[in-house]
Amino acid sequence: MADPLVLATVVAGALIAGFVNGFAGFGTALIASGFWFLVLPAPMVPPLLVIAAVAGQLVGLIRLHGHLDWRKGHWLISGGLAGVPLGTWLLTLARPESLKLVVGLVLLTYVAAQATRLGALRLNRPGDGWADRLVGFIGGVLGGFGGVSGPPPLVWLQIRGLSGAEARARYQPFNFAVLALAMVTMAVAGKVDGAVLAWSALTVPLSVIGALIGLRAFLGVSEGAFRRAVLVLLLASGLALSWQGLAG
Numbered sequence: 001m002a003d004p005l006v007l008a009t010v011v012a013g014a015l016i017a018g019f020v021n022g023f024a025g026f027g028t029a030l031i032a033s034g035f036w037f038l039v040l041p042a043p044m045v046p047p048l049l050v051i052a053a054v055a056g057q058l059v060g061l062i063r064l065h066g067h068l069d070w071r072k073g074h075w076l077i078s079g080g081l082a083g084v085p086l087g088t089w090l091l092t093l094a095r096p097e098s099l100k101l102v103v104g105l106v107l108l109t110y111v112a113a114q115a116t117r118l119g120a121l122r123l124n125r126p127g128d129g130w131a132d133r134l135v136g137f138i139g140g141v142l143g144g145f146g147g148v149s150g151p152p153p154l155v156w157l158q159i160r161g162l163s164g165a166e167a168r169a170r171y172q173p174f175n176f177a178v179l180a181l182a183m184v185t186m187a188v189a190g191k192v193d194g195a196v197l198a199w200s201a202l203t204v205p206l207s208v209i210g211a212l213i214g215l216r217a218f219l220g221v222s223e224g225a226f227r228r229a230v231l232v233l234l235l236a237s238g239l240a241l242s243w244q245g246l247a248g
Helices: 004-024 028-039 042-063 074-093 096-115 130-146 151-159 164-188 194-217 223-247
Strands: none
Touching: 004 028, 004 042, 004 194, 028 042, 028 096, 028 223, 042 096, 042 130, 042 164, 042 194, 074 130, 074 164, 096 130, 096 151, 096 223, 130 151, 130 164, 151 164
């Protein structure tokens, strides 16, 4: 932690990612990975992302508990929990360059889905079912691999035609359950070492502070303008990580 540039980058990632998580109900790993992969050893980043994400999600669960629907989200959650062990197993096999490339491509895929007509697609017959469980499984694999469980269910719920509040009521419990299990499986796999815990002592409080600020902003900021700003940041992060993965 002695390098000022490393410290500043990690602090900025924690605060900004926490804010986005508090505002949108997801996004810690999406945002923070774009900062932390640049300055920290790649194997350390996924468990650090998951620990910070769980802390941010817990803030949202406590502050919005009356607006969340665990019952309607159980299809997503059950699929996600099934996918986490596979994702963590894949993490144990991945090289640092491959890890950066995969996370970078996930970021770019999410940005493309939100910035194109895919975000405007709607199903004629929306309903809970096995398709939700499959989407949850994919999110669980990504959560166990790199803490990026949010994009698949978010895009899917938008395609199903759910409003922002209805979607958040389902994907926030999903993200918490998946990331909490991912934290456990990464610890069992030996990914949570002393260095990760040391950085977590810094990033978790900052993520919580950011999440509290984001929750307050959730009530008064234009969602459209904020979403565009987040997409630009994710695009830059995805391009940087993908380039690092390919160049490494």
